[in-house]
Amino acid sequence: MEKEPKDNNSEEWQPGERNKEPTVVGEHLRGILENEDIPPSIVQFGGQTAIKLADALSRAGLPILGTNAESIDIAEDRARFQNLLEKIGIPQPPGASVYTTEEALSTAAIIGYPVLVRPNYVLGGRAMELIQNAQELTHYFKEDFDLSKSKAILIDKYLEGIEAEVDAVCDGDEILIPGVMEHIERAGVHSGDSIAVYPPISLTSDEIETIVDYTRRINVALNVRGLINIQFVITRNLSSSEVYVIEANPRSSRTVPFISKVTGIPMVNLGTRAMLGEKLAEMGYKGGLWPKQQGLVAVKAPVFSMSKLPGVDTYLGPEMRSTGEVMGIDYTFEAALAKALLSAGISLPEQGAVLLSLSDRTKPEARPLIQKLAHTGYQLFATEGTAAMIQAMGFQV
Numbered sequence: 001m002e003k004e005p006k007d008n009n010s011e012e013w014q015p016g017e018r019n020k021e022p023t024v025v026g027e028h029l030r031g032i033l034e035n036e037d038i039p040p041s042i043v044q045f046g047g048q049t050a051i052k053l054a055d056a057l058s059r060a061g062l063p064i065l066g067t068n069a070e071s072i073d074i075a076e077d078r079a080r081f082q083n084l085l086e087k088i089g090i091p092q093p094p095g096a097s098v099y100t101t102e103e104a105l106s107t108a109a110i111i112g113y114p115v116l117v118r119p120n121y122v123l124g125g126r127a128m129e130l131i132q133n134a135q136e137l138t139h140y141f142k143e144d145f146d147l148s149k150s151k152a153i154l155i156d157k158y159l160e161g162i163e164a165e166v167d168a169v170c171d172g173d174e175i176l177i178p179g180v181m182e183h184i185e186r187a188g189v190h191s192g193d194s195i196a197v198y199p200p201i202s203l204t205s206d207e208i209e210t211i212v213d214y215t216r217r218i219n220v221a222l223n224v225r226g227l228i229n230i231q232f233v234i235t236r237n238l239s240s241s242e243v244y245v246i247e248a249n250p251r252s253s254r255t256v257p258f259i260s261k262v263t264g265i266p267m268v269n270l271g272t273r274a275m276l277g278e279k280l281a282e283m284g285y286k287g288g289l290w291p292k293q294q295g296l297v298a299v300k301a302p303v304f305s306m307s308k309l310p311g312v313d314t315y316l317g318p319e320m321r322s323t324g325e326v327m328g329i330d331y332t333f334e335a336a337l338a339k340a341l342l343s344a345g346i347s348l349p350e351q352g353a354v355l356l357s358l359s360d361r362t363k364p365e366a367r368p369l370i371q372k373l374a375h376t377g378y379q380l381f382a383t384e385g386t387a388a389m390i391q392a393m394g395f396q397v
Contacts, residue, residue, distance in 0.1 A: 040065045042275060043072070044226050044251040045268070051076060051251050066226035066275030067250045075222060075250045078118070078154040088221050090214050091244050093233070095156035101141040107155045108137055114158040130158055159244060160186055161235040163194065164203060166215055167256050169267060170224040171274040174287030175216050178265040180208055181255060181300075185316075191231060193322045195340070196255060196300040198262055199292045201333055207234055210243040212289050218248055227271040229253035255300060258327055262298040263290055298329045301340035353379040358386045367393065 040063040043050040058069035079097040098104045118128040163183040182200035231246040302322035328339030341347035374395045390397040
């Protein structure tokens with residue numbers, strides 16, 4: 001008979017044996033524990049909801065397969081994760097944990113606006129916002145978030161750059177990265193609402209090597225066994241670029257099916273076997289970055305259900321709005337993107353009208369887009385300030 005799986009943090013689990021009474025655990029979970037003999041749990045395939053159960057399961061004495069509850073908490077608790085990155089020498093956007101509005105205003109003044117504010121253990125980017133000034137920050141704490149319900153709020157400097165992400169499998173020693181995905185939208189839009197491209201279309205070989213190096217170091221520090229998703233932002237100037245880590249999610253992400261499909265790496269299968277103690281070498285895989293699929297380009301596009309959800313704010317930002325996603329694959333980026341947009345139902349018609357309303361800070365960089373829309377034959381509508389800019393460009397609005 002095979003030995004029962006053993007958790008990294010707890011005593012060996014015995015079938016049919018009642019566990020000790022949990023100290024702090026949700027009422028629903030308590031009821032389950034009182035009535036069931038539960039085998040080891042996997043929390044890596046249930047999104048953020050399952051990850052949030054890891055601490056309660058651990059305190060109840062229930063074993064967790066794969067990455068242990070302590071490592072999960074380090075990754076999910078923004079303050080602890082910041083401390084970890086600092087120890088292993090990986091840069092991150094500057095920021096701090098705050099507990100009062102006064103601390104928030106002081107921190108934002110030091111690191112500079114715009115800032116990204118977010119609580120720990122957020123689900124789908126809930127309660128995350130991009131803040132441009134002190135007035136918006138004060139409003140966030142007064143109207144949008146109740147500090148009494150959170151241990152801390154994290155305030156990070158918002159870095160306007162290219163966002164990228166990886167999904168990886170780690171067996172405790174080796175790490176396999178099927179590929180690096182680049183987002184079309186700049187950092188600040190939730191990854192679930194972003195269009196992701198594999199292989200990257202603009203990242204340099206040095207930037208990709210840095211992403212692979214940071215991914216390996218984070219997995220070693222967290223002792224990951226199974227799946228992990230890590231998100232990055234790359235900032236550039238005329239002479240150099242810098243890669244920063246935004247966050248690490250110690251679980252399967254929404255891009256696992258996407259990257260598995262295009263690379264042929266069965267991530268769910270490998271991740272589950274790694275959780276059970278099998279090594280990548282035993283599965284027939286080497287560690288590191290998997291060779292790029294030659295000749296193929298894949299695009300993941302979000303699907304929105306705004307028309308079916310009246311009253312939903314359609315503005316895209318750190319809080320997720322999409323309800324699904326599709327994939328387009330072809331031999332060129334343009335063809336793959338066209339397929340993805342058609343499948344998602346968000347492609348532009350050949351003719352039509354566009355309403356434009358731009359803030360002063362975004363007007364200059366929107367000029368090329370306005371020119372393309374006008375030259376394509378779209379009829380332009382705009383709010384007063386934007387209309388004045390379009391008229392000054394020589395287009396009818």
